[in-house]
Amino acid sequence: ADDSRVPWRRFGELDGKELQDRGLKGDGLQVTMFAALWQDGFWIESPKEDHDDSTYGPPFIAKWAFKRVSVSNEPMVYEIREEDEEFQNERQMPMGMPARWETITYSAAFVKHMRRKYRGKADALLKYLLDKYVEYQSHSSGLGYSGYSMIRKIWNEAEDREMTLPEMCELLVSLTGSMNSHD
Numbered sequence: 001a002d003d004s005r006v007p008w009r010r011f012g013e014l015d016g017k018e019l020q021d022r023g024l025k026g027d028g029l030q031v032t033m034f035a036a037l038w039q040d041g042f043w044i045e046s047p048k049e050d051h052d053d054s055t056y057g058p059p060f061i062a063k064w065a066f067k068r069v070s071v072s073n074e075p076m077v078y079e080i081r082e083e084d085e086e087f088q089n090e091r092q093m094p095m096g097m098p099a100r101w102e103t104i105t106y107s108a109a110f111v112k113h114m115r116r117k118y119r120g121k122a123d124a125l126l127k128y129l130l131d132k133y134v135e136y137q138s139h140s141s142g143l144g145y146s147g148y149s150m151i152r153k154i155w156n157e158a159e160d161r162e163m164t165l166p167e168m169c170e171l172l173v174s175l176t177g178s179m180n181s182h183d
Contacts, residue, residue, distance in 0.1 A: 005175055009155035009162075012136025014039045014129075022128050023121025038129060041065070042136050057117070058109035062133045065110050065126075076134055080126050081108045 016024075016031040024031055034056075040048075041060035051059045067085070070077035084107050091100045115122045139151045154163045154171065163171065 006171070007155045007157050007163075008152050011139040011151040011153065012042060012132045014132055018128060019125065022124040023118055024125060025118075042133055057113045058107070060110050060129070061107075062129070064106040064108070066130050066133055067106070076137055078130055078134055080111055080130060081106060082111060084108050 014035045016028070016035045019035055020031055024034060026034065037056060038060045042062050044059075044061055045063060047059040047061065053059075065081055066078040067081045068076065068078050084105055087104045087106070089102050089104050091102055093099055111126065114126055118125055136151065139153065154168055155161070156163045156167060
């Protein structure tokens with residue numbers, strides 16, 4: 001269905017042109033491929049089995065590349081993870097058995113790779129990824145959120161905010177011609 005008349009806003013969506021403007025190297029197909037790989041990094045928690053480091057560099061996993069430094073929800077403050085960090089995670093076991101601990105490493109390999117490969121452009125590229133990730137996280141609840149996909153909300157472009165319910169109803173009427181299906 002054609003939804004071009006609906007003013008959708010996609011939160012956290014990576015744009016190949018914006019990545020190129022910040023220094024991403026490659027032709028259109030390569031840029032599109034990297035944008036898609038990095039977009040997946042917003043919701044994956046570990047590298048995909050078929051990820052090829054020799055072709056694509058270390059995997060981008062936002063949870064590894066960025067660390068949240070604020071404990072409150074407002075505002076969400078993240079920073080770039082420059083070094084690997086290890087965390088101890090307690091795994092609950094059935095009653096009567098002692099808890100087990102596992103060590104989880106959040107690798108900074110992607111960030112280090114970007115700093116080596118893009119030198120003077122790495123800050124701009126990493127900041128763009130971080131800003132889009134924070135935007136994604138900030139809107140990852142409520143309408144438009146499905147877990148592992150782009151968040152889409154109907155947007156009041158004139159006021160740069162999400163539409164209110166009355167505004168959405170008005171838009172629906174303008175698109176369909178009437179709220180009454182019998183007309």
